[in-house]
Amino acid sequence: MxxxxxxxxxxxxxxxxxxxxxxxxxxxxxxxxxxxxxxxxxxxxxxxxxxxxxxxxxxxxxxxxxxxxxxxxxxxxxxxxxxxxxxxxxxxxxxxxxxxxxxxxxxxxxxxxxxxxxxxxxxxxxxxxxxxxxxxxxxxxxxxxxxxxxxxSFPDLDPEAPTIVVAGYPNVGKSSFVGRISTAKPRVAAYPFTTQEVSLGHFDVGYTRFQVIDTPGLLDRPMDQRNPLERKAISALAHVADAVVFLIDPSETCGYELAVQQSLLDTVRDLFPDTPTLVVENKADLRSSGLGRPTMSALTGAGVNAVLAEAVRLATSSAPASVHPARAA
Ligand SMILES: Nc1nc2c(ncn2[C@@H]2O[C@H](COP(=O)(O)OP(=O)(O)OP(=O)(O)O)[C@@H](O)[C@H]2O)c(=O)[nH]1
Ligand SMILES: [Mg+2]
Known part of the structure; x- marks a missing residue:
């Protein structure tokens, strides 16, 4: 950058x-x-x-x-x-x-x-x-x-492009989802203060280019396991996120129980308090919780388009990510 x-x-x-x-x-x-x-x-x-x-x-x-x-x-x-x-x-x-x-x-x-x-x-x-x-x-x-x-070492993000951040525990299907919706092979960039990399994909809707950020190792474990610098660097992502797609794996084949996935969701919501979050159940080909959340299968592609459409709607209907609406006292 x-x-x-x-x-x-x-x-x-x-x-x-x-x-x-x-x-x-x-x-x-x-x-x-x-x-x-x-x-x-x-x-x-x-x-x-x-x-x-x-x-x-x-x-x-x-x-x-x-x-x-x-x-x-x-x-x-x-x-x-x-x-x-x-x-x-x-x-x-x-x-x-x-x-x-x-x-x-x-x-x-x-x-x-x-x-x-x-x-x-x-x-x-x-x-x-x-x-x-x-x-x-x-x-x-x-x-x-x-x-x-x-x-x-800063990742090369386009701050003007509407941006969707994909979060969730390891193995829930984040990369499969990003790979399915991105038009080109995602670019990989180092992420400051972490040993992790982010992967940046994009897709176009009409004339608008959207950016998708896959966050392996960043938004996939409790923040209290991180040092303060890492935490701040991660929370800086809130400035670019216009919508968060949080993937849940109700089949638990990812290796994490639903309850811990739910508590990570709370952490992510705290990190992105002003960003609309879309909670999606992935691996619907294996199982769904029946809780009425949107479901998809990044493996078969079923439901992916509907999820993408909703994410696009959220990313473009909210105020720009950098503008935090004044809160009433
Ligand atoms: N059955 C099924 N398997 C899936 C689905 N989506 C992903 N998988 C599988 O789950 C495993 C993990 O998928 P990834 O896309 O790598 O998951 P990830 O969240 O990017 O994982 P990390 O990068 O480790 O955080 C792979 O074996 C995928 O093939 C799905 O919808 N259904
Ligand atoms: Mg991945």
């Missing part, structure tokens, strides 16, 4: 900028002093420009925190912290502006200077002060580099 750039630490960044700056050349100038001056100007300008453009590319390469969808915002908060990412990016932006300002001011002073010694002294001062500015953001650069890996 996100491809943040590699971020150099202060020392490596300065090495890069100064190495390039030393290569700056000019043949302009009629006298020796003029040439010395123009060369000093070219070097200071080059150093300032390289630092500023590199820092700018870092800022642009990270997600823009004010515009990212709530799902990703929450994942960022769990993994690296929105406030800390914001602080590090702000520090980098400060150094970017400062580098440009400094380079400009010192170029003006070189222009006004007389004599090679004075010119060289200002040039050295410029490099020293640029080093000091970049040195001050070393820890921010290091933190940004560390933030790359979690950001790169």
């Amino acid at each position: 996100f491809e943040p750039p590699r971020v150099l630490d202060a020392k490596a960044l300065l090495d890069k900028a100064f190495r390039r700056a030393t290569k700056a050349t000019t043949t302009k100038g009629r006298t020796r002093e003029e040439r010395t001056k123009n060369l000093a100007i070219a070097k200071v300008q080059a150093a300032g420009d390289i630092l500023a453009t590199t820092l700018e590319s870092y800022i642009k390469g990270f997600p823009s925190l004010d515009r990212i969808p709530p799902f990703y915002r929450e994942l960022i908060d769990v993994t690296i912290g929105v406030a800390s990412l914001r602080k590090n990016l702000a520090a980098v932006d400060w150094a970017r502006k400062k580098s440009l300002e400094l380079a400009r001011a010192l170029v003006r002073r070189i222009q006004a200077a007389r004599g090679s010694t004075a010119i060289s002294a200002i040039r050295r001062e410029a490099f020293g002060r640029l080093s000091s500015v970049i040195g001050q953001i070393d820890s921010n650069l290091v933190a940004l580099q560390a933030a790359r890996r979690p950001l790169k």
Whole structure:
């Protein structure tokens, strides 16, 4: 989803900028002093420009925190912290502006200077002060580099597409259901803070593309067996879910009794309090509970279309997942 750039630490960044700056050349100038001056100007300008453009590319390469969808915002908060990412990016932006300002001011002073010694002294001062500015953001650069890996691991969800999340105990038939309704082979993505992966399928109704998220290992056991980070990362799914399809296996061939399946349903409802949940009995070819819930067989296909139609209705009739209606006090 996100491809943040590699971020150099202060020392490596300065090495890069100064190495390039030393290569700056000019043949302009009629006298020796003029040439010395123009060369000093070219070097200071080059150093300032390289630092500023590199820092700018870092800022642009990270997600823009004010515009990212709530799902990703929450994942960022769990993994690296929105406030800390914001602080590090702000520090980098400060150094970017400062580098440009400094380079400009010192170029003006070189222009006004007389004599090679004075010119060289200002040039050295410029490099020293640029080093000091970049040195001050070393820890921010290091933190940004560390933030790359979690950001790169975020699953690539389309936050605009109406989204159906499929939940239920292992072996109840989630993947069979998702495979049956998806038009293409589902894509698999790592899920932050869990050893699990989500699998993303899609299908179209008219011109609308729907997203289906299969959640093996995520929404298939009690949340109290998880650490807080995992719990938060899982609850971030509430931001993308427009409807939840919860599969129950009344045949219990999945290996879990109906009673424990029912209590997982309660957990999932707590996780998605504002999302309509469709409870479906799967494996109707084997058995149904007779409780009047919708039934289907992901194996034979019987009842799948009706379930899908109802899920689509729920996913499109509710408010967008990210909007939580204000509750009356
Ligand atoms: N008889 C019958 N078997 C089914 C049905 N749906 C799925 N199965 C079988 O149940 C087993 C588990 O199905 P999956 O679709 O892998 O279940 P799952 O919920 O994705 O399981 P995990 O990925 O482990 O969480 C497979 O052997 C399926 O063939 C059904 O409607 N009827
Ligand atoms: Mg599965």
